[in-house]
Amino acid sequence: EAQVTQNPRYLITVTGKKLTVTCSQNMNHEYMSWYRQDPGLGLRQIYYSMNVEVTDKGDVPEGYKVSRKEKRNFPLILESPSPNQTSLYFCASSLLLSYNEQFFGPGTRLTVL
Amino acid sequence: TQLLEQSPQFLSIQEGENLTVYCNSSSVFSSLQWYRQEPGEGPVLLVTVVTGGEVKKLKRLTFQFGDARKDSSLHITAAQPGDTGLYLCAGDSYPQGGSEKLVFGKGTKLTVNP
Numbered sequence: 096e097a098q099v100t101q102n103p104r105y106l107i108t109v110t111g112k113k114l115t116v117t118c119s120q121n122m123n124h125e126y127m128s129w130y131r132q133d134p135g136l137g138l139r140q141i142y143y144s145m146n147v148e149v150t151d152k153g154d155v156p157e158g159y160k161v162s163r164k165e166k167r168n169f170p171l172i173l174e175s176p177s178p179n180q181t182s183l184y185f186c187a188s189s190l191l192l193s194y195n196e197q198f199f200g201p202g203t204r205l206t207v208l
Numbered sequence: 209t210q211l212l213e214q215s216p217q218f219l220s221i222q223e224g225e226n227l228t229v230y231c232n233s234s235s236v237f238s239s240l241q242w243y244r245q246e247p248g249e250g251p252v253l254l255v256t257v258v259t260g261g262e263v264k265k266l267k268r269l270t271f272q273f274g275d276a277r278k279d280s281s282l283h284i285t286a287a288q289p290g291d292t293g294l295y296l297c298a299g300d301s302y303p304q305g306g307s308e309k310l311v312f313g314k315g316t317k318l319t320v321n322p
Contacts, residue, residue: 137312138251138296140310185250196241197243201248201249201250202250
């Protein structure tokens with residue numbers, strides 16, 4: 096089954112404790128991205144990657160890191176989480192950006208205390 | 209920065225009513241997508257429109273892309289409780305904008321009451 100998986104689905108952590116949210120897709124997609132979704136602000140792109148070893152900042156990259164060592168995986172790293180990073184996070188992938196469907200993962204709800 | 213304004217932000221209607229959701233921008237997009245998101249899940253694509261003036265139908269849903277490719281609308285006929293969800297429009301300015309980023313509107317939260 097074609098899908099994007101994220102882990103964990105739910106995470107409660109404390110300020111400053113490094114964490115990684117994993118994202119994996121089985122569709123051989125080149126383009127992958129991370130979004131955060133907040134009430135009243137909608138979906139905002141954090142980082143995106145057009146292929147292996149090619150990443151770029153989205154609209155809200157501060158406090159986040161990503162890597163793309165393999166085509167299928169695109170982990171999101173929070174080196175020192177802060178409460179303002181409490182949000183619902185989505186990973187997405189597509190063949191190419193233009194005109195193509197973004198396949199979204201199920202989301203990761205992160206709470207930083 | 210390209211922006212997509214969606215209206216209304218919230219919409220609560222009775223089963224059987226018709227409704228229209230709007231997605232507007234001052235920027236030109238090469239394509240525009242509509243997604244529906246249900247609670248606890250990621251957005252799922254409904255349709256992509258590419259040509260100015262294009263109209264696409266998906267059962268009771270009708271999508272239109274403005275002639276100038278700056279705006280779009282989603283019309284639902286005879287809404288049903290199963291249509292409840294968050295409707296998101298997303299615009300892609302590539303290639304003329306040179307950006308590989310997809311810009312999302314803030315969404316319209318639709319509730320259809322039985």
